[in-house]
Every structure is written in C-alpha cells, then in structure tokens.
Amino acid sequence: MRTAEIGQRFLDFFESKGHAVVPSASLLYNDPTLLFVNAGMVPFKHYLMGVEPAPWKRATSIQKCVRTLDIDEVGKTTRHGTFFQMLGNFSFGDYFKKEAIAFAWELVTSPQSEGGFGFDPASIWVTVLGPGFHPDYPQGDTEARQTWLKVGVPADHIQGRSLNDNYWHMGIPGPGGPCSEIYIDRGPEYGRDGGPEADEDRYLEIWNLVFETEDLSKVRAKDDFDIAGPLKSLNIDTGAGLERIALLLQGVDNMYEIDQVFPVITRAAELSGRRYGADHEDDVRMRVVADHVRSALMLMTDGVTPGNEARGYVLRRLLRRVVRAMKLLGVDEPVLPTLLPVSRDLMCHTFPDILVQWDRVIEAATAEEETFRRTLSAGTTMLDTAVAQTRAAGSTTLSGQKAFQLHDTYGFPIDLTLEMAAEQGLSVDRETFTTLMAEQRQRAKADARAKKGLTTDTEAYTQLRSQGETPFLGYTELSVPTTVTGIVSDGRSVTSAPSGSVVEVVLAETPFYAEMGGQDSDTGLIHASGFDLEVLDVQRPVPGLVVHKVRLDGDLAVGDAVDAEVDAANRFGACQAHTATHVIHAALRELVGPTATQAGSYNKPGYLRFDFSSREAMSAELRKEIEERCNQAIHDDFAVTDTQMPLDQAKAMGAMAMFGEKYPPIVRMVELNGPWSRELCGGTHVASTGRIGLLNLLGEQSIGSGTRRVEALVSTDAFHQMAAERTLVNELTGILKVQPDQLTDRVAKLVSELKDADRKLAAARAREAMGKAESLLAQVAPAGSFDLVAGQLPGIGGADLRNVASELRSRLGDRPGVVALIGGQPGHPAIIVATTSTARAQGAKAGALLRAAVAPISGRGGGKDDMAQGAGTDSTGADAALGLVASELSSLG
Known part of the structure; x- marks a missing residue:
C-alpha cells in the first residue's frame, strides 16, 4: 500500500466517525517556542490547552513535521527521520479513552479490503501507564488496560510502563495525561522476544494515544511535574507515524526505503556508481541524502531559505549534509538539481504546493550548493592552517574554538572537521565545540523571544483568554468606551496595580491594533478616572487575547471603566505604510516574477521594509522601474477593499498567504485593484492607494542566501527625504559649478582624477621603497x-x-x-x-x-x-x- 493511500485511509476512516478533516498547517507555524511544527498536535495546541475554543468537537489531520534534535542519527536507525507526517485524531471534550482505543483498534486491524490497515491482531502489542508511577493511578491506567482487553488484545501483549514512556505533556505548564502506545511485532529476525520493553527495533511503535486529563502547573522533567487539578474537559490527542506504518505495510526494513523516499536513494546510487546494500557506511550516507533532500524540499516549499540563523541554519545544514554525503560517495559534480526533482515528483501528489513553489525552491537550492562548494574549498584551506598552527604549538588536539569558528563562520560541518583532522593525526576538542554551539543556540532562542516580546510562560494570559476573546473594533472605531477585564504584572495576573508601575492591561474590547503581520502596534491613550494611561505597546501573547502595555499615573483595578483612544494620526500613517507594502509586493511579482514571494515585512508610520525571495540583486534600472510602478499605482488611486470569505475560496482566487501564519476557516482578503494584489491580511489600510501620497524606494540589499530586502519611505517622510536629496544636489552643483544633469559626470571625473593621483602616489612610494631596499x-x-x-x-x-x-x-x-x-x-x-x-x-x-x-x-x-x-x-x-x-x-x- 502506497504511503499516500495509507494517509487517505486514515482521514477517510475518521471522517466517517464524525471528525472534521483539517489540512496540514505550515511547518513554519507561528509559535515562539518552536522553530518548526514537530508534532501533529501543534496546530491544535491552543484548543487542547483551553486558550481558545475549538471550532470542532472532533478533528483529524495529516500534519507535516520536522524534528532536528536527532539529525546526527538520521540514516543509522529505522526510527529517526527529519521530515515526517503525523496522522492524528483529536477530541475536544467529546469522546474519550474507550472510544479512542476502539477507533484505533478498528482501523489498525480491519482488512484492507474494508478500508483498514489489515495488521494481524496477533502482532499487536500495546503499552499503558503501569502501577506505582502516578498518585492518581496507583494501579496504573486500569481503564486503558481493560479497554484493550475488551477489544481483543491478549493480557500478555499489554505492558505497563513508567511516566517516561507512558505519560505525555508538552514540557511546559498545560495539559497532560497518561498515554497508550501501539506497537507492531516485526518478527524474531529484527530482535529479541519480550515486547516493547525488550526491543523497540523489533517492536515498532506506530501510534500514541494520549488521554489528556490533568492541568500541570509546573514541569521539571518528563517524569517530574506538579498537577494543578483536572482539566475542564477531557481531550484526546493521538499521533501515528505515517512513514512507520508505510514501512511495515510495504515490507521494507526502514523508513528510508518506502515509496516516497527510496527513489532518491536509487538516484544517489546511480550518480555514485555504488550499490545500495553493499556497504554499511555507503548505505547510511544514501539514507542521509534521501531524508535530507525530502526534508529540505518541504522546508523550502513552506518558505524557508538557507541562512545562518534559526530555521535558515537548519535548512542550510540539511542541504550541505546532502552535498557532503554525496562527495563522500565519490560524486564531485552538483547533485541538488538532480536529486530534488526526484523528491518533488514523489511528494507533489500529496502536497501540490511543491509545484507552485518549485522555481523558487530549485533556484535557492542551486545557489546554496554553489556557495557550499566554495565554502568547502575555503574551509579546507582554513582547516589546513589551523592544523599547522596546532602542530607548531606541539599539540595533537585541534581547539574547540577553531572548530566552532570553521562551523559558524565558514559553514564547515563538524563531522568534516573531525574526519579531516583525523586524517592528519589530530583529534578535536569536541566538548568545547559542543559548549559553544549550545551557547549560540541559547542566544538565538533568547533573541527570538526578545524580538517577539514574548515569554514561553503564558499561564497568566491563558487564564485571561479563557474568559473570552478580545474583540478588535479598530477597523471602524478609533475610540471605544470599555472595561478593564485583566491586569498582568511581572507575568502574573493581578486584580489591581498601583500608580507608577508598568503593566499589561486587557480590555473587554479594543480599538488598538496589536503588532501582527509586520504592522507595528498602535499608540494612543487609555483614559481612566482622573488620569490617562499612555499605551506603549500592544501584543497578542496568545491567540485571541490583546494586551496593552501601559505606564500607570494612578491606581487601576479590574472592573474599572475606561475609554480607549487610538492616536489617529499615527494609525493613518501605519495604514499608509501597510498598504504601500502590498503595493511593493504586487510590483515585485509583476516585474521580478512570481518567485518574488514575501519572506517577511515590517511597517510603521512613514517607513516600510519588505523581504522577498530572490537570488539576484536588483539593477539600478529595475529599482527605478519598481519605484515608478509603485507610484503609478498610487497615482491611479486603486480602491482598497477587504472581504471576509472562506479560506479555500480566497486561495482559489489567488490570495497570497504568509508562510507560517495560522489562518481561521473564515479569512479577510485585502484587494488593490482586484487581482493585481490579493493578500490574506488582518492589518489596517487606507481606503485607496492614492492616500499613500508618495513612495521613495531607499535601496535594496541581501539579508541571506536567496533573500533580498527593500526599504522605502512613504507619504511626508518620502517627501522630506526627497527634499533633503534635492538640497544636497543643489549644494553640490554650487560647489562644483555645474548644472544638475552634469553632476554625475563631474563627480565621476573627480573620482577618476583622485584614483589616478593615488596610483601615482603609490608608484612614487614603491620607487622610494625600492631605493631604500637597494642598499640592503x-x-x-x-x-x-x-x-x-x-x-x-x-x-x-x-x-x-x-x-x-x-x-x-x-x-x-x-x-x-x-x-x-x-x-x-x-x-x-x-x-x-x-x-x-x-x-x-x-x-x-x-x-x-x-x-x-x-x-x-x-x-x-x-x-x-x-x-x-x-x-x-x-x-x-x-x-x-x-x-x-x-x-x-x-x-x-
């Protein structure tokens, strides 16, 4: 059974059981605690935590996932893969343990002719929480055990295990509960007898059923946590590994040999002239290639570009490990343009967006391989120098600092440093290298949290969000009478705050726009009884909750009546800049091409920056053309309209969506001149492009491999910049005694004369130096x-x-x-x-x-x-x- 069919069977089965089929979220899910979606439950996390109500009672999905912690184990085992697909069924306060187990048993054991997976019931083992590990389950999870016995699992095929194995939580305060895992016995040729406790290679886990029952207040480790109390509703969260089920049903030894992956191994073998299965080391390298090619393809399709930080760094490492593995297999010519199309053709039927994004993907991958091949050459020279210095110092160990420098500055893989140093009789201080890498990761995580203004501890916000969503009235109203419904001070929810403190205030409704979608937050005042609160920042720490950071000039308490008033001039400037961002995006796609997709943006009154995918720098002529196209659109005064519609309808109309953003079933589509610009956007805009006034494109630059950035000023800021430039031109023409249209030639002539003088001076210095040296x-x-x-x-x-x-x-x-x-x-x-x-x-x-x-x-x-x-x-x-x-x-x- 092909992998795609297995996934479709899963969705069809649970749809027949009343579950809503939910499309996979992007791998770049908008969650400050994650680089990538790493589990099937991530898009449902806020529903499971009770932060916001779920739009369905039951749901099912096939979620794209990426895990990178075990990247060095890829290819060596049957269980470690970077990209994988997680099958899941979820219940939000609807059915619970007995139904979840019955559903799983029915799907896993039903004959394939009846839509099931057709596993032999005698090959199935399950685990449950065992006795003595949890105070609320002194005898273990007896309900799960009894339910498995009732559906037909023999008692000797049910094993009780510890909290480390059979209790689930997210690693932070939130929902948790015992879980039950389903294993398939692959046979004695894969390991020893005795069930999952004895050998998890022979007994392969395919599905984990999580029974969320408890609200955890503190989490110190997998088996060390505090329980605040029971959850308001009991939830089901399951995850089944599609690739693991596929390897079992396709009768192959590991996940790298299933139909969606193995053809890449075949192509790698053809390129290298080596046979898969003939040599263990070669086999591992080919499996690394197959896994990383697919993983990189999926990441790039979802908008990641190679870089030196966070997501871009992970992608860069995957691509470079492919090139390195192929080089070790004896292939010196470029390989990504050959291997990526193989994976594209395997995955595009399940994920058709791969074809839509293909031109951008292959362009970025090709550029990265070209860069890395140069890096390999430069890094080898640097490593040779480091080896020589190490030997000259009488040492046999290359310093961890030097290995880190090679890795961090030149992108030289640590495994390559280890191998090449060993070839020259040196070891590497791996401990120091690992410490430096860990420090770098911590800095990156701290920077990411700081830039978002968020903390991973959202308990106070979650409590406030459970009281209801904060309605945003700012599309039509800039002043709203309202009530204080919550105050957060130093991360804790409080009922009042004294004068002089800086706190976050939640209102019953708000006209203030919270920073989102690249648009800076509104400014303004909240008028309280006898004093005003200046709004310093507005954020959404959890979906649906708006918090206003304010400095108090008087005492404030929950329940106080206030008036929230947005600074109208600041809001209008923000609207101008945000609409101008859409104008630039449309102009880029028109003049550069459809691969110029948005990779990030930021706008505030008078200023915007826009990041987009492109390998090539803009010429001066193209920058001029884009600026003219933008100002033509402003002059034409296109109407700016917004429409609420189903997400699928908006996408069918060609609306552009930001990678990683979570969109509800009903979305807001903003249009400029109809199809010329259609984007999913929650930001605020002017009524027509003419209200922008003017756009002055400041410049364009690279901000990473395959990503460019343009910056621009709008409205009066653009006019002031142009006026300053005109003043400068007038001053220069006066100093140089030329007309403005002669200025460029005059400056070029002066520069040429200075360079000529420098050359003559250098020649004179050289003659003087040689004269002094003659006597030597x-x-x-x-x-x-x-x-x-x-x-x-x-x-x-x-x-x-x-x-x-x-x-x-x-x-x-x-x-x-x-x-x-x-x-x-x-x-x-x-x-x-x-x-x-x-x-x-x-x-x-x-x-x-x-x-x-x-x-x-x-x-x-x-x-x-x-x-x-x-x-x-x-x-x-x-x-x-x-x-x-x-x-x-x-x-x-």
Whole structure:
C-alpha cells in the first residue's frame, strides 16, 4: 500500500466517525517556542490547552513535521527521520479513552479490503501507564488496560510502563495525561522476544494515544511535574507515524526505503556508481541524502531559505549534509538539481504546493550548493592552517574554538572537521565545540523571544483568554468606551496595580491594533478616572487575547471603566505604510516574477521594509522601474477593499498567504485593484492607494542566501527625504559649478582624477621603497647555510613592504635566500619574511621564521612557507626580531 493511500485511509476512516478533516498547517507555524511544527498536535495546541475554543468537537489531520534534535542519527536507525507526517485524531471534550482505543483498534486491524490497515491482531502489542508511577493511578491506567482487553488484545501483549514512556505533556505548564502506545511485532529476525520493553527495533511503535486529563502547573522533567487539578474537559490527542506504518505495510526494513523516499536513494546510487546494500557506511550516507533532500524540499516549499540563523541554519545544514554525503560517495559534480526533482515528483501528489513553489525552491537550492562548494574549498584551506598552527604549538588536539569558528563562520560541518583532522593525526576538542554551539543556540532562542516580546510562560494570559476573546473594533472605531477585564504584572495576573508601575492591561474590547503581520502596534491613550494611561505597546501573547502595555499615573483595578483612544494620526500613517507594502509586493511579482514571494515585512508610520525571495540583486534600472510602478499605482488611486470569505475560496482566487501564519476557516482578503494584489491580511489600510501620497524606494540589499530586502519611505517622510536629496544636489552643483544633469559626470571625473593621483602616489612610494631596499642587497649576510637580507624600512608597510620583499627575493635568484624586513609606523611595526624555493628545500619556512621573530615587537602573524607577515606594538624590538630570524636560520645549518 502506497504511503499516500495509507494517509487517505486514515482521514477517510475518521471522517466517517464524525471528525472534521483539517489540512496540514505550515511547518513554519507561528509559535515562539518552536522553530518548526514537530508534532501533529501543534496546530491544535491552543484548543487542547483551553486558550481558545475549538471550532470542532472532533478533528483529524495529516500534519507535516520536522524534528532536528536527532539529525546526527538520521540514516543509522529505522526510527529517526527529519521530515515526517503525523496522522492524528483529536477530541475536544467529546469522546474519550474507550472510544479512542476502539477507533484505533478498528482501523489498525480491519482488512484492507474494508478500508483498514489489515495488521494481524496477533502482532499487536500495546503499552499503558503501569502501577506505582502516578498518585492518581496507583494501579496504573486500569481503564486503558481493560479497554484493550475488551477489544481483543491478549493480557500478555499489554505492558505497563513508567511516566517516561507512558505519560505525555508538552514540557511546559498545560495539559497532560497518561498515554497508550501501539506497537507492531516485526518478527524474531529484527530482535529479541519480550515486547516493547525488550526491543523497540523489533517492536515498532506506530501510534500514541494520549488521554489528556490533568492541568500541570509546573514541569521539571518528563517524569517530574506538579498537577494543578483536572482539566475542564477531557481531550484526546493521538499521533501515528505515517512513514512507520508505510514501512511495515510495504515490507521494507526502514523508513528510508518506502515509496516516497527510496527513489532518491536509487538516484544517489546511480550518480555514485555504488550499490545500495553493499556497504554499511555507503548505505547510511544514501539514507542521509534521501531524508535530507525530502526534508529540505518541504522546508523550502513552506518558505524557508538557507541562512545562518534559526530555521535558515537548519535548512542550510540539511542541504550541505546532502552535498557532503554525496562527495563522500565519490560524486564531485552538483547533485541538488538532480536529486530534488526526484523528491518533488514523489511528494507533489500529496502536497501540490511543491509545484507552485518549485522555481523558487530549485533556484535557492542551486545557489546554496554553489556557495557550499566554495565554502568547502575555503574551509579546507582554513582547516589546513589551523592544523599547522596546532602542530607548531606541539599539540595533537585541534581547539574547540577553531572548530566552532570553521562551523559558524565558514559553514564547515563538524563531522568534516573531525574526519579531516583525523586524517592528519589530530583529534578535536569536541566538548568545547559542543559548549559553544549550545551557547549560540541559547542566544538565538533568547533573541527570538526578545524580538517577539514574548515569554514561553503564558499561564497568566491563558487564564485571561479563557474568559473570552478580545474583540478588535479598530477597523471602524478609533475610540471605544470599555472595561478593564485583566491586569498582568511581572507575568502574573493581578486584580489591581498601583500608580507608577508598568503593566499589561486587557480590555473587554479594543480599538488598538496589536503588532501582527509586520504592522507595528498602535499608540494612543487609555483614559481612566482622573488620569490617562499612555499605551506603549500592544501584543497578542496568545491567540485571541490583546494586551496593552501601559505606564500607570494612578491606581487601576479590574472592573474599572475606561475609554480607549487610538492616536489617529499615527494609525493613518501605519495604514499608509501597510498598504504601500502590498503595493511593493504586487510590483515585485509583476516585474521580478512570481518567485518574488514575501519572506517577511515590517511597517510603521512613514517607513516600510519588505523581504522577498530572490537570488539576484536588483539593477539600478529595475529599482527605478519598481519605484515608478509603485507610484503609478498610487497615482491611479486603486480602491482598497477587504472581504471576509472562506479560506479555500480566497486561495482559489489567488490570495497570497504568509508562510507560517495560522489562518481561521473564515479569512479577510485585502484587494488593490482586484487581482493585481490579493493578500490574506488582518492589518489596517487606507481606503485607496492614492492616500499613500508618495513612495521613495531607499535601496535594496541581501539579508541571506536567496533573500533580498527593500526599504522605502512613504507619504511626508518620502517627501522630506526627497527634499533633503534635492538640497544636497543643489549644494553640490554650487560647489562644483555645474548644472544638475552634469553632476554625475563631474563627480565621476573627480573620482577618476583622485584614483589616478593615488596610483601615482603609490608608484612614487614603491620607487622610494625600492631605493631604500637597494642598499640592503649590498649587506647580504650569511646565516648558517642561508643568505639573509634583513633590515628596517621605517614608514613602509602593507602592500609596499610586501612588494619590496618579493623584489628582493627575486634578486636572490636560486640562492638559499631569506628576506626579513620590518617597516610600519612608530609603535605599529610591520614584519614580513620571504624565502626562495632553494631555502625552503633546505628547511627554511617563512611562517615558522616569522612566528619565532614576533615576540620582541609584541606581535603576532602567520602565513605560508614562501611568505609570512605580521604586526606588533613595540618598535623598539625590531633589531631583536631580525636577530631571531638569523638565529633560527643558523640553527637549521
């Protein structure tokens, strides 16, 4: 049975049981605690936690997931995959344990001819929470055990296990409960007898049924938590691994050999000329390739581009591991343009958006492979230098700091560093490397939370959200009489707050726009009894709840009547900038192409920035054309309309959606001139594009591999910028005595004249330097068996000093000659050492000689065997430094 059919059977079965079929959310789900969706329940988390009411009593889905913690184990086991699909059925206060078990048993054991999976009941084992692990279940989860016995599982196929195995929670305060896992016995050829407790390779878990019963107040570990009390409603949250079920039903050994993955292995084998199954190491590499190609394809389809941070870094690592694995398989030519189409053709039937995004995906992947191939070359050179420095220091261990630098700065994989260092007889300080990586991850997570203004502890907000959603009235009203329904101080919900404190206030309804969708939050005042509260920020810490950060000039309490008033001028400026963002997006797609999809945006009154997918920088002509197109759209005064409609209808009309955003069944579509610009958007806008006034495109730049950014000013800010530029032009034309249309030519001529003067000055300096160096040739002194030209050239440094050394070395011809020069400025000496090929053959290495000489000038430096250079801070040590070069040469014989 093909993987896609297995998934469809799952959905069809649960739809027949009254479940709403919910499409997979993007892998870039808008959750500050996650890089990617890593479990099927993530899109339902707020419903399960009670943060917002679920739109259905029962739901089922096939959710795209990515997990990266075990990336180094990919290919080595049957269980570890980066991208996978999680089948799930969910109940929000509807059915519970008995029904969930009965549903699972029916689907797993029903004959395939009747729509089931057709597993032999005798091969099924299950686990439940065992006795003695939980105070509320002293005898274990007896209800689950009895239900499994009732549906037909033998008692000796039911195993009781600990909290670590059979209790589920999210790792943070929230819902939790015992779970029951379904395993399939693959047979004695896969391991020893004894059920899941004995061997989880032979007994493969395919489905976990979670029975959410408790509200956890503190979570310290998987088996260490505090229980606040029972949940208001009992929920069912299940997850079945589609790939695991597929490998069992397709009779293959691991998830890399199922129909949606194995053809990539076949293609990798063809490219490498090696046979899958002939060598374990080669097999692991091919499985890594197959897994990572599919995972990268799905991430890029959902909008991730390769980069050095967070999601982009994960994608970059996946792509580079593919290239590296293929290189170890003996393939040196580019591979991603060949392998990715194989995975595309396998996955596009289940996820048709792959075809829509394909041009952008393959463009970004090809560029990344080209970049990495250059990185491999540069990183190898850096590693060779680090190895030489390690050996020169008498060590056999490459420092963790150097390995981290290679990894972080040059993208050099740690496994490649380990392998290449080992080839040269060195180990790597992996512990320090791991520590530095962990510190970097923590900084990244902290930065991400800080930028979002959020904390992972949302308990106070969740409690307030359970009282109801905060209606947003700001599309039509800028001033609203309302009531304080909640106050949050230092992360805790309080009933009152004193004057002088900074708190977050929840209102019964609000006209204030919370920062979202790239639009900055509103500003304004909340008028209380006898004083005003300045609104500093507005956020949505959990869906449906709006909090207003304010500084109190008087005492405030829950229940107080207030008037919320948005700053109208600030709001109008925000509307201008947000509509201008849509204008730029439409202009880019029109002039650059459909691959110029949005990758992020930010707008506030007078200013906007817009990130989009593109490999190529804009030419000056294209920037001008885009700016003109935007201002033409503003001049044409397109009507800006918004319409509420079903999500599927909006997408069918071509509405653009942001990757990672969660959209409700009914969405708001904003249109500019009908199909010219259609976007799903919750932001505020002007009534027509003419109200923007003017757009001034400031510039365009790269912000990562395959991602570009444009910035612009709008309205009066754009006018002021243009006026300032006009003033500058007037001043320059006055100084240079030319007309404005002659200014460019005049400045270009001045620059050319300055460059010519610089060249003449450099030539004069070089002649002066060579003149000073001529006398040194007459003072060639023996140093052991070498001819040494050594001396000081004050005032000469940089390229000039290097050129002198090269010239003097060439004058020595085939002699075993060494040149050692010290130049630079007082207090900043520069040193250079150069060797002839004959000298190098006799053991004189420029880099080693320089390292021996820099101590007297308090300096450092390095280089290759033929030439090395350095700098210091103590000019008084120049004679001693040159003396050390002579001593080193004498010691060589």
